[in-house]
Amino acid sequence: xxxxxxxxxxxxxxxxxxxxxxxxxxxxxxxxxxxxxxxxxxxxxxxxxxxxxxxxxxxxxxxxxxxxxxxxxxxxxxxxxxxxxxxxxxxxxxxxxxxxxxxxxxxxxxxxxxxxxxxxxxxxxxxxxxxxxxxxxxxxxxxxxxxxxxxxxxxxxxxxxxxxxxxxxxxxxxxxxxxxxxxxxxxxxxxxxxxxxxxxxxxxxxxxxxxxxxxxxxxxxxxxxxxxxxxxxxxxxxxxxxxxxxxxxxxxxxxxxxxxxxxxxxxxxxxxxxxx
Amino acid sequence: xxxxxxxxxxxxxxxxxxxxxxxxxxxxxxxxxxxxxxxxxxxxxxxxxxxxxxxxxxxxxxxxxxxxxxxxxxxxxxxxxxxxxxxxxxxxxxxxxxxxxxxxxxxxxxxxxxxxxxxxxxxxxxxxxxxxxxxxxxxxxxxxxxxxxxxxxxxxxxxxxxxxxxxxxxxxxxxxxxxxxxxxxxxxxxxxxxxxxxxxxxxxxxxxxxxxxxxxxxxxxxxxxxxxxxxxxxxxxxxxxxxxxxxxxxxxxxxxxxxxxxxxxxxxxxxxxxxx
Numbered sequence: 001x002x003x004x005x006x007x008x009x010x011x012x013x014x015x016x017x018x019x020x021x022x023x024x025x026x027x028x029x030x031x032x033x034x035x036x037x038x039x040x041x042x043x044x045x046x047x048x049x050x051x052x053x054x055x056x057x058x059x060x061x062x063x064x065x066x067x068x069x070x071x072x073x074x075x076x077x078x079x080x081x082x083x084x085x086x087x088x089x090x091x092x093x094x095x096x097x098x099x100x101x102x103x104x105x106x107x108x109x110x111x112x113x114x115x116x117x118x119x120x121x122x123x124x125x126x127x128x129x130x131x132x133x134x135x136x137x138x139x140x141x142x143x144x145x146x147x148x149x150x151x152x153x154x155x156x157x158x159x160x161x162x163x164x165x166x167x168x169x170x171x172x173x174x175x176x177x178x179x180x181x182x183x184x185x186x187x188x189x190x191x192x193x194x195x196x197x198x199x200x201x202x203x204x205x206x207x208x209x210x211x212x213x214x215x216x217x218x219x220x221x222x223x224x225x226x227x228x229x230x231x232x233x234x235x236x237x238x239x240x241x242x243x244x245x246x247x248x249x250x251x252x253x254x255x256x257x258x259x260x261x262x263x264x265x266x267x268x269x270x271x272x273x274x275x276x
Numbered sequence: 277x278x279x280x281x282x283x284x285x286x287x288x289x290x291x292x293x294x295x296x297x298x299x300x301x302x303x304x305x306x307x308x309x310x311x312x313x314x315x316x317x318x319x320x321x322x323x324x325x326x327x328x329x330x331x332x333x334x335x336x337x338x339x340x341x342x343x344x345x346x347x348x349x350x351x352x353x354x355x356x357x358x359x360x361x362x363x364x365x366x367x368x369x370x371x372x373x374x375x376x377x378x379x380x381x382x383x384x385x386x387x388x389x390x391x392x393x394x395x396x397x398x399x400x401x402x403x404x405x406x407x408x409x410x411x412x413x414x415x416x417x418x419x420x421x422x423x424x425x426x427x428x429x430x431x432x433x434x435x436x437x438x439x440x441x442x443x444x445x446x447x448x449x450x451x452x453x454x455x456x457x458x459x460x461x462x463x464x465x466x467x468x469x470x471x472x473x474x475x476x477x478x479x480x481x482x483x484x485x486x487x488x489x490x491x492x493x494x495x496x497x498x499x500x501x502x503x504x505x506x507x508x509x510x511x512x513x514x515x516x517x518x519x520x521x522x523x524x525x526x527x528x529x530x531x532x533x534x535x536x537x538x539x540x541x542x543x544x545x546x547x548x549x550x551x552x
Contacts, residue, residue, distance in 0.1 A: 065366050065389060083382050109366060111339060216391075217337040268543050
């Protein structure tokens with residue numbers, strides 16, 4: 001049986017040195033232009049918490065800060081439960097790596113909130129946009145040749161893919177697409193964390209101009225329990241993203257992911273550096 | 277000259293023990309029902325970074341996790357620049373306090389990204405909603421008697437204040453209001469961080485039912501430079517907030533704050549625990 005590329009990318013070994021310390025390595029399958037796909041890095045930060053023996057409940061919130069480029073090769077992740085309450089738990093997480101200078105550097109920081117969730121009243125006030133059935137929408141496989149991660153997703157965009165020409169003529173930044181892992185895999189929190197970052201940079205669409213960019217921080221809220229994610233299995237998600245403000249080198253992206261049946265699984269926001 | 281209540285609340289003393297370690301105390305002026313107003317706590321976490329001698333640039337992103345109740349009295353905040361790049365800097369911040377057991381506990385964690393911003397192309401794709409002039413909207417001073425913080429703000433809501441009756445009959449959670457410090461003070465990043473949390477709990481509006489709540493995590497992106505905030509001075513901000521998903525004990529809130537002339541100054545998201 002083959003291991004799924006995402007499970008390979010998320011493979012972490014417990015270190016003997018300390019509880020909560022894990023070792024892993026970057027995945028060629030999810031390589032981006034000049035480093036790993038940020039979605040996999042975010043998923044790894046969460047995975048260290050999910051693998052921690054003291055975990056309470058399931059993730060509710062994840063913030064990941066991309067402090068420096070992650071280099072190809074080995075890394076360490078340390079997950080620390082800084083506060084455990086009756087039904088919530090607060091985590092700090094750091095990824096570090098040996099740099100070119102031989103010293104260890106922090107490349108990524110994160111915070112996670114996990115919680116025991118209870119049945120309560122509920123309402124979805126952000127309904128899924130109307131969309132044609134997934135299989136009626138054409139699958140694309142675009143993207144720069146070196147961006148391997150794109151090939152790990154089955155993307156069927158209704159609107160807002162890369163502009164047909166880089167002519168500086170863009171006027172909107174919204175994308176709506178059906179998306180799921182290209183190779184079948186049952187949905188879980190780590191996969192959802194990665195999917196929350198599976199959009200092209202909004203500024204490329206908005207300007208029809210491929211300026212250099214880099215996400216500096218992403219925050220994802222999980223609105224579903226693990227059992228619901230399992231039920232969705234390898235189903236499509238409707239993923240929507242839009243940029244709201246572009247100004248002096250930074251823009252934000254607001255994103256939402258629904259199950260095909262309309263359950264809002266995650267809302268995610270990120271802030272992204274852009275040049276020029 | 278009187279010190280502004282917010283400046284009193286944000287007063288931090290450098291500790292001799294360590295660079296980046298500050299001491300402060302909770303403010304009676306911003307007391308909430310059972311602890312300090314979360315907006316002031318968020319602002320304090322940011323303030324420790326702003327006061328750090330090694331700060332690079334201005335804040336771009338702030339995530340604050342409310343790990344435990346902050347008790348009345350003294351606290352410590354430690355701000356650490358974990359990574360400094362050419363134009364960005366990544367911070368981790370922790371607030372701790374002596375607990376009832378005499379031991380020191382972490383009450384709050386945060387991450388901050390600061391950056392040197394440059395003039396670039398820009399666009400505001402989230403225009404300010406149409407609204408009547410601030411002074412034509414009636415000022416309110418509602419809220420539970422013990423929630424002192426409410427009195428520190430001049431709030432002029434167009435829509436979505438507390439329901440007239442707690443009759444379980446709500447159907448929407450959007451608030452739009454003009455807001456500014458009640459006592460005049462020039463806008464800055466710390467004030468904006470606090471204002472981003474100046475909304476009543478969405479679930480109270482949505483259900484017309486005052487269930488117990490508590491924010492667990494808030495993330496604010498700053499889309500403006502300090503110079504622009506200074507120019508706004510004591511001007512009104514148009515503040516909008518809406519809940520998107522309420523499910524099994526947690527709901528999110530998406531918020532935006534514009535200057536009166538329509539500049540989008542901050543976008544903010546939070547996830548909030550609710551009971552029942």
